[in-house]
Amino acid sequence: MDLTVGLLLGTFLLSVLALFFFIWSMAQGLFGSGKSAATEIFARNEFGIVEDPAATDREKSELQDAMDPGEQYYEYFDALMLAATRERMAARRRLRDDADHRTLADQSSAGVVGVCLTLAVVWLVLASLAGLISSIKLHEPDWWVQVDWLTFGRIRPMHVNMVAYGWCSLAGIGVALWLIPRLLKKRLIGATYALAGGALWSTGVFAGTVAIGMGYSDGLEWLEFPWQIDILLVIGGALVGFPLWLTLLRRKVKHLYVSVWYIGAGLLWFPILFVIANWPGVHFGVQQATMNWWFGHNVLGLWFTPLGLAAAYYFIPKVLGKPIHSYNLSLLGFWSLAFFYSQVGGHHLIGGPVPSWFITIAIVQSMMMVIPVFAVAVNQHMTVLGNFRALAYSPTLRFIVLGAMMYTAASIQGSLEALRSVNNVTHFTHYTVAHAHLGLYGFFTMVMFGSIYFIMPRVMNWEWPFPLLISLHFWLVLVGFAIYFIWLSIGGWLQGLAMLDEKTPFMQSVALTLPYLQARSIGGALMTLGHLVFAAHFFAMGWKFGPTRLGAALLNPMLLMRVARNRAEA
């Protein structure tokens, strides 16, 4: 048996063993607290009650009608009513306790969450503009060439870093800062430190982006910021991470909800990845390339993905008012994601001057990624199943469910791209760029949009002033992204086929991509326009435009009455 085949089989067997271990541990209850943890996100009277602060009153009642809570919730509702009559005082106290915990939790995080999300939105706009300029420059190479920092080779990494460390990280941190106190029913400890951390982080992103523009880059993809500036991000990240972990250690709830697992782990993983990858003077030559893609892939798999999934796992059940389909499945997804995703980075170097076992591990684990992806997909799909009408009435849900679907799509596409036969075509082409956007935009950014629509009304105590702008934002980015992804994928695939054909001159592989690159600019322009609409709406809310004020964060008498009415009709 030759060495590569042996390695392939060995890695595969180990992976399957690991998978059985995860399943076994799940059965033993080693990794979590079973079903009851799935209900941690609801207060006692919230079962079957929808919640979406971004929806209008009419949408809210339509959403409640669309949900039809089902027999078990009616029973719960009845029991609640009974309890309320029998031991009125006790029940009232419990309700008030839950309300108090959540109000306190939300109040404690509001300031820092508001600041982080505002900074994130600013970075989103700047990053989009940089991305659009890069895109246009690929098909109009003689446009705007006199300014050195606008040259493609600088504005492109500026775009990527502003997206990754500016928009995505700060949005993810903001959402995590808001979710953790809520999920632990505990005030955020050290909010001031977290605030300083967010500001320092953003300062680091600004300094790093300027450095790239001036030509001071460390030269590695995803790691361009000079390491001296990275120190700002490390300190800023620590100032955000410690308060979250301190809050975690003093929680008031019995069970850790799955979102807490994702956020807690992400907060541990990212600093380790970032510090090892940026440590100066350690890495060299080809070893640095393996490290580069260990980092480049893990920053997606162990930082952005956990933050995005944590949000999806909270908001989908919360908006619908029903617990996640299978809590155990969500934990299996968590552990298998950590195990398989952390080893796939090598597939970025297939065909490169690296040892063959390195590639083999990456390919096998890329295929194994199907397991955590299906765990998430089945779970989230089964939760939404039968309630698709709810998407029409909940802006939050529309973004997040779409994002969750694109997570499945991006992951399966990623697994396939790791296969040698597919990788041969797609490697070195625009196809990879399209795929990267399916993950970080289609999945992560969409989930963040939905989360921000839910969170900001709670942070500001103010409703979104112009609900139509939410729809406009949604359709602009959806259509724009569809154009971007579909055309760039086709162009990239054709480019790859042309490069593999010995008889086709290289220049033809360049020429044939031009119409697709132009289509990408059109899609990118629509996405950018959508972001401008979103940012304008965000700041309009910040300055308290519009007529309405928001009710309490917990009780919604209108919806309670509606459930009672539905009950009567059923």
Next chain:
Amino acid sequence: MSADKSMWEMDELRLVIGAMLILSGATGLLVVLPYQLLENVRPPAGLKPYTVEQLAGRQSYIANGCVYCHSQQPRDIKQAPDFSRGWGRASVAGDYAYDTPHLLGTMRTGPDLLNIGARQPSKDWQLGHLYQPRAYAPGSIMPPYPHLFEIREGQAQAGDTVVKLPPAFAKPGEVVVAKPEALALVAYLVALDRTYPALPQPPKTPNSAEAGKQAR
């Protein structure tokens, strides 16, 4: 209460231990193991270290983000026609013995450059191409780099390196002079030449190994 408390702590403990075990496993496989395997890779006999000027040029390559469109890793003939395009043999780890940071790249919007110096050794061509790629490669989408050059009206001064542009692209009454960054970048590009044979296989039999020792 205390029993509850210890159980609470268990969840965090599992999270920390599990997360750390998994990450250290992956780091061991993808970072530490390659480090140990590649630490002792020697540069092939035909590979020369970069000169100071070439290193400055390499820095300019990084500063202007050439890596976002050009790879430096020709693939094997069995996998892709890189060799027949003139991009060179499949590269080996030793070829990168002096390359920190690595510039392997992930895109081929333009061609692979690991052997551009062997393919296009003319400094004049390289300078002109950086000033206006489409003067040499019609249909190219590479950006021009005017900030690496100076445009002088009239005559060049002594010591200036004048860019020799094709007549259709030269403007009468002005000369294009390469700045030191451009000259360094071209020195680096021209030095990119890994056409020497890859490291020979190490001797397999004890006899030939001893013969090798005696020869030294």
